[in-house]
Amino acid sequence: xxxxxxxxLAGDGxxxxxxxxxxxxxxxxxxxxxxxxxxxxAFVGGAGIDHCGKALxxxxxxxxxxxxxxxxxxxxxxxWEHLPANEQPERGALLPLxxxxxxxxxxxxGVCLPALTHASPIKNELIEGGFDILCVRELTGGLYFGxxxxxxxxxxxxxxxxxxxxHKSEMVRIAKVAFEAARGRRKRVTSVDKANVLTNSLxxxxxxxxxxxxxxxxxLLHMYVDNAAMQLVRNPRQFDVLVTExxxxxxxxxxxxxxxxxxxxxxxxxxxxxxKDNGLFFGLYEPSGGSAPDIAGKGxxxxxxxxxxxxxxxxxSLGEKKAADxxxxxxxxxxxxxxxxxxxxxxxxxxxRVNTAEMGNAVVAAL
Amino acid sequence: xxxxxxxxLAGDGxxxxxxxxxxxxxxxxxxxxxxxxxxxxAFVGGAGIDHCGKALxxxxxxxxxxxxxxxxxxxxxxxWEHLPANEQPERGALLPLxxxxxxxxxxxxGVCLPALTHASPIKNELIEGGFDILCVRELTGGLYFGxxxxxxxxxxxxxxxxxxxxHKSEMVRIAKVAFEAARGRRKRVTSVDKANVLTNSLxxxxxxxxxxxxxxxxxLLHMYVDNAAMQLVRNPRQFDVLVTExxxxxxxxxxxxxxxxxxxxxxxxxxxxxxKDNGLFFGLYEPSGGSAPDIAGKGxxxxxxxxxxxxxxxxxSLGEKKAADxxxxxxxxxxxxxxxxxxxxxxxxxxxRVNTAEMGNAVVAAL
Ligand SMILES: CC(C)[C@H](C(=O)O)[C@@H](O)C(=O)O
Ligand SMILES: CC(C)[C@H](C(=O)O)[C@@H](O)C(=O)O
Numbered sequence: 001x002x003x004x005x006x007x008x009l010a011g012d013g014x015x016x017x018x019x020x021x022x023x024x025x026x027x028x029x030x031x032x033x034x035x036x037x038x039x040x041x042a043f044v045g046g047a048g049i050d051h052c053g054k055a056l057x058x059x060x061x062x063x064x065x066x067x068x069x070x071x072x073x074x075x076x077x078x079x080w081e082h083l084p085a086n087e088q089p090e091r092g093a094l095l096p097l098x099x100x101x102x103x104x105x106x107x108x109x110g111v112c113l114p115a116l117t118h119a120s121p122i123k124n125e126l127i128e129g130g131f132d133i134l135c136v137r138e139l140t141g142g143l144y145f146g147x148x149x150x151x152x153x154x155x156x157x158x159x160x161x162x163x164x165x166x167h168k169s170e171m172v173r174i175a176k177v178a179f180e181a182a183r184g185r186r187k188r189v190t191s192v193d194k195a196n197v198l199t200n201s202l203x204x205x206x207x208x209x210x211x212x213x214x215x216x217x218x219x220l221l222h223m224y225v226d227n228a229a230m231q232l233v234r235n236p237r238q239f240d241v242l243v244t245e246x247x248x249x250x251x252x253x254x255x256x257x258x259x260x261x262x263x264x265x266x267x268x269x270x271x272x273x274x275x276k277d278n279g280l281f282f283g284l285y286e287p288s289g290g291s292a293p294d295i296a297g298k299g300x301x302x303x304x305x306x307x308x309x310x311x312x313x314x315x316x317s318l319g320e321k322k323a324a325d326x327x328x329x330x331x332x333x334x335x336x337x338x339x340x341x342x343x344x345x346x347x348x349x350x351x352x353r354v355n356t357a358e359m360g361n362a363v364v365a366a367l
Numbered sequence: 368x369x370x371x372x373x374x375x376l377a378g379d380g381x382x383x384x385x386x387x388x389x390x391x392x393x394x395x396x397x398x399x400x401x402x403x404x405x406x407x408x409a410f411v412g413g414a415g416i417d418h419c420g421k422a423l424x425x426x427x428x429x430x431x432x433x434x435x436x437x438x439x440x441x442x443x444x445x446x447w448e449h450l451p452a453n454e455q456p457e458r459g460a461l462l463p464l465x466x467x468x469x470x471x472x473x474x475x476x477g478v479c480l481p482a483l484t485h486a487s488p489i490k491n492e493l494i495e496g497g498f499d500i501l502c503v504r505e506l507t508g509g510l511y512f513g514x515x516x517x518x519x520x521x522x523x524x525x526x527x528x529x530x531x532x533x534h535k536s537e538m539v540r541i542a543k544v545a546f547e548a549a550r551g552r553r554k555r556v557t558s559v560d561k562a563n564v565l566t567n568s569l570x571x572x573x574x575x576x577x578x579x580x581x582x583x584x585x586x587l588l589h590m591y592v593d594n595a596a597m598q599l600v601r602n603p604r605q606f607d608v609l610v611t612e613x614x615x616x617x618x619x620x621x622x623x624x625x626x627x628x629x630x631x632x633x634x635x636x637x638x639x640x641x642x643k644d645n646g647l648f649f650g651l652y653e654p655s656g657g658s659a660p661d662i663a664g665k666g667x668x669x670x671x672x673x674x675x676x677x678x679x680x681x682x683x684s685l686g687e688k689k690a691a692d693x694x695x696x697x698x699x700x701x702x703x704x705x706x707x708x709x710x711x712x713x714x715x716x717x718x719x720r721v722n723t724a725e726m727g728n729a730v731v732a733a734l
Contacts, residue, residue: 091563121489121600143531149566158535160570164510168525194614196458199516203527229618230625233488233600247561251596251618258597 002035004318007067012046013291014301015073021303021360022310028364029323045075045089055092069317072286077293098139103270105177106137110256115335120261133239135256136178137249139270141166144246164200171204175211178243179218185240188219192228192244232256263289264302264343267309281316285309299356302341330366369402371685374434379413380658381668382440388670388727389677395731396690412442412456422459436684439653444660465506470637472544473504477623482702487628500606502623503545504616508537511613531567538571542578545610546585552607555586559595559611599623630656631669631710634676648683652676666723669708697733
């Protein structure tokens with residue numbers, strides 16, 4: 001019950017630096033809340049290519065299979081950009097991991113803390129008091145994996161096809177994740193589709209409406225994807241939980257992250273049903289931002305996204321809710337105290353400029 | 368040579384009000400620059416449904432076929448929202464018009480004038496001096512029209528399919544529109560795709576690169592769609608011409624429009640090659656914003672998007688470049704003079720609050 005096992009895939013760029021801070025925090029919360037977590041480290045992304053010849057080595061897959069959850073850093077960098085898309089660190093590691101483990105639910109909190117609205121590109125008066133969105137993206141269906149996909153000569157021309165394919169059952173399970181999450185929040189789900197054009201979206205809309213009947217306490221709204229792209233900019237505070245299919249979620253969750261203003265603060269979780277029937281998920285947890293090769297190795301990256309990814313892991317995969325809550329409050333408290341890595345600093349009075357390790361230490365101290 | 372003929376489809380909501388101002392401006396420029404434009408009015412959208420039983424009546428199609436170009440207002444409103452998606456004003460008029468006339472190139476200027484940066488949701492310091500993007504969206508391919516598209520029982524489950532299908536020739540012709548446009552601007556094309564996931568995007572990227580060889584004076588950049596959704600928010604000034612496929616263009620052009628801050632200022636053109644080999648297009652020209660039923664009939668809507676749609680029509684379909692230039696400068700000048708409809712007004716000193724007709728008159732006076 002109180003022993004867990006995770007795989008740790010730090011990856012490339014700032015991955016190892018911010019991972020070190022998350023593991024410090026893990027040590028602190030496990031001591032404090034009386035559980036143990038054994039860890040198996042493995043190579044992934046560019047590190048996988050360099051050490052084992054591919055972005056997702058077999059032994060890394062095995063390490064993940066043996067774990068209750070995967071704590072992931074970030075992958076990619078200029079060193080591997082000459083490789084074919086399929087073999088590059090991001091594409092070559094993330095898509096196969098999602099597919100292999102059936103990680104169908106991508107949860108991305110889009111939180112802009114009241115103290116950090118200055119970092120958002122949106123005018124302060126539109127986001128006063130900050131905002132808190134949860135984007136739930138379907139992660140294993142649609143255009144990403146749909147067959148057929150091909151290129152073909154056609155006379156003097158060439159034709160190319162990708163297929164947006166979904167099963168209703170895939171829509172039902174992601175809807176449930178969204179409604180369950182909304183229950184623990186402000187009880188509003190905005191489902192995003194393109195029902196005025198896509199057959200997929202007609203079934204999506206019907207399915208969301210059906211699942212909503214089991215959640216009479218949660219409000220369901222429908223929004224076209226083009227409108228959602230506008231509303232996120234105009235008034236992000238209108239959203240509680242956003243739920244959408246794979247490609248729309250790719251676009252909107254990144255737009256949302258940018259609107260929060262501090263990519264270095266945003267974690268994410270990619271989940272599937274766990275092996276045991278205990279309400280826990282198997283999952284891969286990673287910062288929303290990239291590997292930031294430009295600042296890698298300098299010890300200045302913001303470790304909070306990685307630390308909050310750990311918190312999601314504790315909550316969704318290990319069931320260590322108290323430890324997760326403690327990390328979340330510790331993070332809010334260090335921000336309120338004024339601790340700022342370079343990405344968040346404005347030079348305002350009261351700010352305490354810190355590097356990666358100092359930010360990690362501050363979170364540990366606040367626990 | 369100097370006589371033209373257009374179809375005028377005012378549509379619903381604020382459509383007729385703002386159209387009246389555009390036609391005033393048309394009278395003024397045709398007198399000034401010595402050409403004539405005969406006009407045939409026809410019903411479309413909700414007005415089509417109410418008067419002729421469908422959103423796109425046959426006689427409206429005929430009126431468009433007989434014209435050199437179509438000046439379109441806006442369609443839709445709560446009155447028709449109970450109808451099936453296919454029959455609703457927007458879906459039922461716009462998609463069939465695009466398909467019938469093969470309007471493959473959608474041009475949407477995303478201009479934020481220096482005097483109007485306050486209206487943008489983006490922080491002033493990120494958009495100082497305004498910005499000027501041209502979004503070129505492929506409009507007749509991809510998921511919008513691709514076959515097969517179907518729903519089907521599959522045991523206890525249901526499967527749904529839409530198809531993203533493109534011909535290389537469709538990519539070539541939209542690329543040319545983008546590169547030609549960039550030549551008359553800041554000579555930079557950003558092509559947006561999802562080449563790390565979609566087969567379509569691989570061909571898209573290759574094709575853009577190929578076409579770029581004929582435009583050595585224009586710079587070509589590639590960007591993933593999720594990143595583009597972020598960059599538009601973070602730094603819209605980096606873009607000159609954006610070119611992308613149908614669905615990505617739907618999402619990004621609306622996001623871009625919202626970032627400009629004043630939907631009431633933004634025109635659009637949907638073009639296909641004209642019948643004569645004179646470099647002119649046949650096209651449909653309409654404001655980017657919607658029919659705004661909440662303010663319809665009050666005479667307070669901003670007519671500038673409709674007036675600038677007329678300017679695009681004069682430029683791309685009638686070849687009346689001087690008249691188009693004159694309208695564009697007149698619009699800039701009324702904004703600089705401080706004329707503001709309600710959507711633009713802030714109450715700042717120097718602003719002259721005007722209604723729809725007064726704004727139209729101000730543009731005519733500035734000509
Ligand atoms: C790397 C890429 C395939 C991936 C995606 O599109 O899903 C990334 O953009 C993401 O959102 O995790
Ligand atoms: C009404 C709808 C079908 C249309 C589209 O998606 O193309 C609209 O959103 C647009 O962008 O003109």
